[in-house]
Amino acid sequence: MQINTNFKRHRRLRSSQSMRSMVRENHLRVEDFIYPMFVVEGENIKNEVPSMPNVYQVSLDLLVEEVKEVHNLGIKSIILFGVPNSKDDVGSGAYHNHGIVQEATRVIKEHYPDILIVADTCLCEYTSHGHCGVIQNQDVDNDESLKLLAKTAVSQVEAGADIIAPSNMMDGFVRVIRDGLDEAGYTHIPIMSYAVKYASAFYGPFRDAADSTPQFGDRKTYQMDPANRLEALREAESDVEEGADFLIVKPAMSYLDVVRDVRNNFNLPIVAYNVSGEYSMVKAAAMNGWINEKELVLEKLTSMKRAGADLIISYFAKDVAKWLQE
Template identity: 70%
Template sequence: MSQQAFNRHRRLRGSHSMRNLVRETKLSKEDLIYPLFVVEGQNYKKEVPSMPGVFHYSLDLLDDEIDKIVSLGIESIILFGVPKHKDDVGTQAYAEEGIVQQAIRQVKANHPHLVVIADTCLCQYTDHGHCGVIQDGTIENDQSLSLLVKTAVSQARAGADVIAPSNMMDGFVASIRHGLDEAGFSNTPIMSYAVKYASAFYGPFRDAAHSTPQFGDRKTYQMDPANRMEALREARSDIQEGADFLIVKPALSYLDIMRDVKNESLLPVVAYNVSGEYSMIKAAAANGWVDEKETVQEKLTSMKRAGADLIITYFAKDVANWINEDIERGRH
């Protein structure tokens, strides 16, 4: 009696080399963007309590950290600033000697080929912790745009390779694109936080950036996690307004949105593997509940599989180191 024919899918899984040969989605060091938090002062390096392995750096200690990042083969960073002085209009966000502007100049002077992305927002710089100007308890959209333009231009003037506005004000890409062009930075690309949800996964970042809102929340300008079609409207607007990259934030709980955005656009899509997603794995790994390397690699691969071309992740140094170790083992 002849055996019924069936497919033998396991033929392509029989060895490590065979699995590598047919792997559809691959994670590389070039995919990674590493976030850094810079602070004012001297001789300051302090771990963020809710983010093991993530630190605040004063400028005098920043060079050593950048050297390590470059030595691992990471080619892109994104800078966040934590100023000493805050006010109601976020003056230090667009000050020529603001902490991020100083950091950009310093990094580019020592590593001109490193891609330096500047996060462009007001929340770390305002005393109320919101991403725009407050009037009568309301975040004013159009008044905020002019300050965001000033911030973007000051960052480009300092030498930022990419401007990454994260504020979610309506029209922010169009305004910043116009402002950059007028200031002579028509070749500076915009990496828009095009799809940014009002997520519970941002908690540790607010600890790191000292940007927790002092009243209310950000639900009037960040997106409702329940909405899918709204993400496409936001992405289409930013494409029309001149964005060069589209960020989806957070990443892990929004892989369906990432695929939608990728299908919608020919622009590079960036996944932001946010602080809460980072800290959960760090906590679980510290307790021996998960294998950190395997879990992180699976998670980041899922983002690429969903359509991400690039990934902003606090795991970038770890991943780069694991890739380097795998390469080295393959040589012996």
């Protein structure tokens, strides 16, 4: 059979590994990653999170050794989550000068001053009810919560945090935190806003790690409906106007369309949060031998870069750093 060969030869650029590498459009670099860490009060504690293999809650006395591994792998930044021993209705441990995140920040900066510390700025890990603010009439009081969030941000920066990452999804949270930081003399500290945060079922394992499950109701009155796309642009636009320096989209894997929308509409650095449920599903499948973990993870994370993310918060950061060295 004589075929018509008047067509394009796209396979020419796929003919070898070297050729494919030459024309590759998107790349993963170890500098792209922010590694989440969970710090607990107490001594000699290194508890593996049951739903997150190879992710640990670590006490302050063991924290330096954990950060040493991260540092040696070339990971430049971490995001800290605190798990206190005691909680109250207003999450006072979040803004206490000697709170767990504040103390962890001081310890890390003493030993690894070049590590960028992103402080998760929220109240949910510190409140007895597990919500992200002050409760009034069985709902989160938006404006009263903002005062405590600004107080938390200032205390975290005073301890040495380099970036503030408010994750509470209160209206006006970027503006109030920006004003609080500026008034305290921290005009140079950037805000990495959880600008687009959905009320997602992918957060379950994180709530095991951070002990932050709501004791009543859910977070659907302040986190976004997963069915909404245009709302993400409204949320991001507000944060940009209020002074955000980075925009986070959370979760990432099932919301790559939103990552692309945010990338196309705003020129700030875009951060994709590869959340706990996305991590745990891959780990479970890998442990059962159903997938090639390395290939799947690298493909998944590359898709986030392809969608427009500049940075990725991921529990896979240490694994990826090792794979990139091979």
